[in-house]
Structures are given as structure tokens and as C-alpha cells.
Amino acid sequence: MGEQSNRFHREIVRPSTEELLKVTEGQMILDIACGNGNFSRRLADLGAEVVAFDYSATMIERALLRSTDYLNRIQYQVVDATNYDSLIELGIGRYDGAVANMALMDIADLTHLTRALQQLLKRNGVFVFSIPHPCFQAPNTRKIHETEDINGEIVTRNSVQISKYLTPEPTETIGIKGQPVSHLIFHRPLSYYVQLFLSTGFVLDGWEEPSFQIDEDSGKRFDWYELPPAVLFRFRKL
Template sequence: MTDDSQSRWDEIAAFWDDYMGEHSNRFHREIIRPKTEELLEVKEGQMLLDIACGNGNFSRRLADLGAEVVAFDYSPNMIERAKLRSTNYTNRIDYQVVDATNYQSLLTLGTEKYDGAVANMALMDIADITFLTKALSQLLKKSGIFVFSIPHPCFQTPTTRKIHESEDRNGEIVTRNSIQISTYLTPEPSQTIGIKGQPVPHLLFHRPLAYYMNLFFSSGFVLDGLHEPSFEKDDQANNRFDWYDIPPAVIFRFRKM
């Protein structure tokens, strides 16, 4: 399903780039970026790989933190958008069009070259991540780390229903959010709308937590960092469903042994 997935992202690349802009959306700013940076522990002069980089928002952030960055995506349109937004980073970011499901193409990025790699909300968009996992064991230096975030598989499956309830309890309005799911263990693809109004749905590949962990364990990685971030409750939380006290994403750090 890689070709289908890639063509969809090429079609929605301009829409996503325009929506995310220079600073991305609230989800990335408050949920993904802070804990990802905490797990990456970026240091001046490190060589980092940004996998499925999209329009390069996080690639530029890594460069601002002092890293040398190689960033790739399988959507040529996304890479063109990333380059247009990164004219001041030509000496710090090398953008390339690479398919994360193509093992040989991944190895051309350089073996044992990277101190770390990152993939922000991307692995669930990749039809087959086995080749990427295998390649990372070659691309990373000894003790190199891979930090990635995905929608939390326990709470965001293809069958998830988000429920926002309100009741008058003895004169006080009480609200409650909950999640209802009917499947979890079975990996399955689905079509999804990540941003309301995008031209076509893109493909999402649900996998349970054990799938990710066992895949990386079998490739010589250990899990040494994990976060399940959620939004802080705000003044509007009582009027809508929000990911308050239910984590919409999970962020892993695997280390090459």
C-alpha cells in the first residue's frame, strides 16, 4: 500500500504545509515537541536523522538546537515545500526524497553516521516499518537513539469513539470525557482525515504497542524512555472533548545496543 499512501501525501502536501506553517499546530507544539526534545537531548554538533520530515518544521528546530540534520520524506511535494521554507538552513539541513520502506535506499543515507533519529507522528503512516527498523540498526552509531511518536494505539484505533458527557448533578454541571474502542490487537489499515478539509484522506496503519516493542527488540534496541503526554485542562475543556488525562499520543525512545 506504499504507492497509494505516497500518492495521497503528494496530493495533500500543499494543504498540510499551508495549515502547519512555520510553527505547526497546537497538537505538535504542546503534545509532541516538548517530550520529543526531552527524550532526544539534542547536543551541539550532533548528526540527526529526521524521518518522514514533512514540511521540515522539526528539522529546522533541530538545526536551531545545534544539530546537523539529514531529513527525508517519500513525498517529493513535501520535500519541495520543506526546501522552500528552509532557505536559511541550507548548510544545516540536507533534504532528500527517500522511501522509508526501501531498505537499500535507506542505507544510502550513511551507515553508523547518526547520533540519533526522530520520527514525529509518522510511523503510523508507513505501510511497512520492518525495513526502517532494520535500517536504523545500521544507520545509528553505537548507543544511538531513535525517538518516535504515534497516536496512542490504546486510545486511538480505527474504531475509536470520543465521548463528551454533561450532567446536572445537584445543581452543578459536571462533564466527563471517555473513549470507546472495539478493536485493538489486530493491526489494520484505515483511511483518516488528519486535518479537516484536506483534499483526500490519507492511510493510517494501526499497530498495538507490543508490535512496535517486539520489532525494535528483535533488531537489537532497548526501550529506555517513554512519555504519554496529554493536554492541560483549560477554560474551554468543559464544553468539548479534549485529550485531558487521556493521552492522544505515545512517545518512545529506543537505544541501539
């Protein structure tokens, strides 16, 4: 991710997350699974006070190294998002909002985090998160890029072929091209997330399905234009 993050984060995740989160000066925001702190620093630039945590102590070390100019605005911690007691220690009723960028699919059990967020957020506080779109990036999805000559014009089409969607299941995957080993993600249908949060006192009041904008390289590769590669939710605490 580095300092500038990758194209997926810059064009798909960050703009929609900022639109749904609507950070204002002085808000307290919880950044869940913060990685190297890329978005934590962005939140601070937008005026927020940030508490950021990750399960990986190494990631937190990287975040601290990259955030030397932000340590008066960002507090980094090593926390397990599946440990309810550790989450509650972050501060009951402390946060105006919480965010998790492309992380919930990496967490085996979301029930403890969901319960904790109901306690951590202030009344009317929001939780915004992004995940790979489960309708178009389900286990064993085939990405298809076709080129056809139609009446002297080269036409390209992108499509996906899926055979699984409804059943939650773990699967090994490559998240970023070039990573040395695969990792587990936990596929869940859209209804799983909605039912989980509604059952713990949240309401769904924001939803985005962003896609890439067509550019000069369109037609040369599989890219996500009409098929959104991610989906973002905003749940609000009642």
C-alpha cells in the same frame, strides 16, 4: 503545519520528543518523514546537523522553500522509508539520533526502516518516534463528550469507546480537520513496536504519554486531558 505547526505538535509531540531526544550541539540527527521541515528546523536551532527525508517530493520542495536560512545545517532528500538500500545510502554509522514525528503509522512496512536504523545509528544512538496512542485511537474509536448537571454543578466527562485493539489493520482516517481527502494509517498495538525493535537489537529506555493541559475552554469540547492522544518511544541501539 506552516511555520509554527499546530497545537497538537506544539503541546503534545514537540516537548516530549525534545525531552527524549536530548539534542546537543553538533550531533547528527536523521529526521524521518520530515514533511515541510518544521521539526528539522527546530533540530537545527537546537544545534544539530540534520539529514531530513520524506517520501513526497512535493513536501521536500516545501521544506526547501521554508528552510532557506538553514540549508547549511539541513540536507533534504526524497527517500522511501520502506526501501532498505535507499536508507542505507544515508550513511552507515553516521547518526547520533533519529526521529519520526507522527509518521510510522503512515508506513505500511516498518521492517526495512528498523533494520536500516540499526546500521545508520552510532552505538548508543537513539530513535525517538511518536504515534497516535493505539489504546485510545484504535480503528472505529468513538469519542464521547458528556455534560451532566450534578447538584447544581455542570460536570463534563471525556471518554473513548473501542472494540478493536490487538489486530494490526489499515484504516482510512482524517488526520487534520479540513484535509480534502482521507488517508490510510496502519494501526498496530503497542506490543508490535516493542517486539519489532527488541528483535533488531534495540532496547526501550524512554516512554512518554503526553496530554493537553486544562485551559479556559475545558468542558466545551472533547479534549485529551486524562487520555493521552499520542505515545512516544525512545529505543536505543546496543
